[in-house]
Amino acid sequence: MNQTQIEKAYKLAKERYAAVGVDTEAVLKKLQTIPVSINCWQGDDVGGFEQVGGSELSGGIQTTGNYPGKARTISELRSDIEKALSLIPGQHRLNLHASYLDNGGTFVDRNEIDPGYFQSWIDWAKDRLHGIDFNPTFFSHDKAADGFTLSHPDKSIRDFWIEHAIACRRIASEMGKQLGTPTVTNFWVPDAYKDIPADRVAPRERLADSLDEIFAEEIDPSLNLDAVESKLFGIGGESYTVGSHEFYMGYAISRQKLLCLDAGHYHPTEKISEKISSVMMFCPELLLHVSRPVRWDSDHVVCFDDELQQIAKELIRSDNLDKIHIGLDFFDASINRVAAWVIGTRNLLKALLFALLEPIEQLRRAELNMDYTQRLAYFEELKSMPWNAVWDYYCLKQEIPVGLDWFDEVKQYEKEVMSKRV
Template sequence: MQQKVISNYEAAKELYAQHGIDVEEVLSRLEKIKISMHCWQGDDVRGFLNKDQDLTGGISVTGNYPGAATTPEQLRADLEKAFSLIPGKHKVNLHAIYADTDEKVELDQIEPKHFQKWVDWSKEQGLGLDFNPTCFSHEKSKDGFTLSHSDPEIRQFWIDHCKASRKIGAYFGEQLGQTCVTNVWVPDGYKDVPVDRLAPRQRLKDALDEVFAEELNPAHNLDAIESKLFGLGSEAYVVGSHEFYMGYGIQNNKLICLDAGHFHPTEVISNKLSSLSLFTDGILLHVSRPMRWDSDHVVTMDDELIEIGRELVRGDLLDKTHIGLDFFDASINRVAAWVIGTRNTIKALLRGMLDPIEALKKAELEGDYTTRLALTEEFKSYPFGAIWDFYCAKLGVPVREEWLADVKTYENEVLLKR
């Protein structure tokens, strides 16, 4: 380890210790946190089951940077490269369309065996897996409806797909010894104002009841449900609104997914965490950067990301929150996108842990808002970067921007030859 990194760390650790912050304890805690890195950044949400299907469900990927993965082997190699540049051991979030099989199989017929290569690879890499049914980019979703479809046969197809997905999630959890979060999101909605808002929501509720009817071991699989504000093609009405899923999740003890891009432009998910935590056993986050609503830009160290990290730490919510990423940018190197977004998310958690939380809470409780504001502002320039550099070096990944050279080499030797 570079002597400069160590000396900077020791000096920074001493500064934080003056406020009662045990940096070594912070880093030990940080290392236990797993970020669920989404596989779909690596191939622009194409998957391997229905490669020729156009993206639907309000999803759009822009850019044509070379090197997108076109096979499961390529995608796993790209994920390995990204994880080699990110401190800690984490998880991979798979969609159903990423099945690795030579068998021609429909979504309502998928089984754990179609993902066995992912399980074997995850065991080798020491990673966990999360899962999602893919209720978009399919012939039976082209009119914009799935679990709330008015056609019983089409609705049943998607119910069966979600049931199959839960069993795959449970298999992942059992095999890997890490609980799998299986998250249900559907794009259902109308482009223009509907006459009947209630009936589709009643069908969605009934469909979800059937999907979740079978009890699965929560040590292996946890169910989550995800809302959306609107989508391309469902601008006027989305069946699975935040209010719908918040009610359903609380009533049925499901994880409620908060996606950073699925709310009004002036809403932030950081402000929702404390409220939701009082009424649920767990929360699922999809951390993204909604530059223009749900535009799914690569996560940067912006104010909202920092605030999410702070809220999770200050509210002691890390043990009950599952943190995943959700962005897809085809205008830049896809491996670099993973590295930037995941490292930033971990950095935000570190920054939250390095705040003088007890002193801030004490000042607030005593009405000393001057101290609260002063400490908050001064700590913004405290040397958390020195702690981060040491953490990366300690866990054997590049310090600061050194990782970029590795990505550029990988691009020249691997990605550009595809």
């Protein structure tokens, strides 16, 4: 569609939504204020830059596919991220792992990293991003080869990972200081047993003690916010995960840390959309890793499916967006990696827009009056409202490609840039 057609469709949509009490102009202003933390690891299949050519994945992490053109260097990864951002409306954040340090080609072990190894990332982000979020990297390392890090029975190995985690909090704090927005530092560890353990308690006691030592240093929350993330199981850790949902729920509440809910880290019958309202009652803030599990924690690119829409609705209905941090977590090497970012992020933003276009006050009044007929009628009618016309208009006003026009740009970028990476 051309500009005139988009504006005409939006005008009609604006009138339709006004009839049910929704101001689309206010909705678009609100949507523009919601940053999404885009996962750096989609661009290079979680390889990182500790070593030339990236690290060999281990610790419950696996990526599949061999689509050509993945980023091999920091400059290539940044170029790909910039291309993706140019096709996504709004201003967003970058979710960065510690293994993506800029070490100048000289190996630096993880307990020796400091803010200097990430200064180039900070400088690059200043004019491009809303901010950076951070993650200690507890996998793909010889001291994680037997499947345990912060809960390892060997104190010297625990101490190594504690030092790494403390260093990461200080790096994150410097990021927050220079970028003027708090860095969310997320702690996920792969510690798990492949088969049934004899002792489920001791590893969790060691993990809690390690986390307490890591968080002993007080850091200004305006610079850094700590989050802890659970997992149901992983490859090679199918029978017992030290950092289970119950463990981290208890830890986050008792220590008043952020709890990270990852869409793929639960039983297939569980949905994180159903957990958001409960978690927000007891945790100070919440971190989401939005992904798409297919039968397990497979981290597929986010689609505009029912669960994504429900997650977005819960976020908007909560009235707690200032306390909820939204990030993506997927790594699909079977498709163009820039396209994966664009598809996933645009779908998440579409879901947020769809949720913002709900006449929530009318729905709440109907529910309080026990008028469940009206509630259901509105829910169903909203599904066929012209929300996509509002989305197209939002992209137009942000000078972002509308519809599939973005795909043509990705294919051109693939031809001119990514195809030459051999």
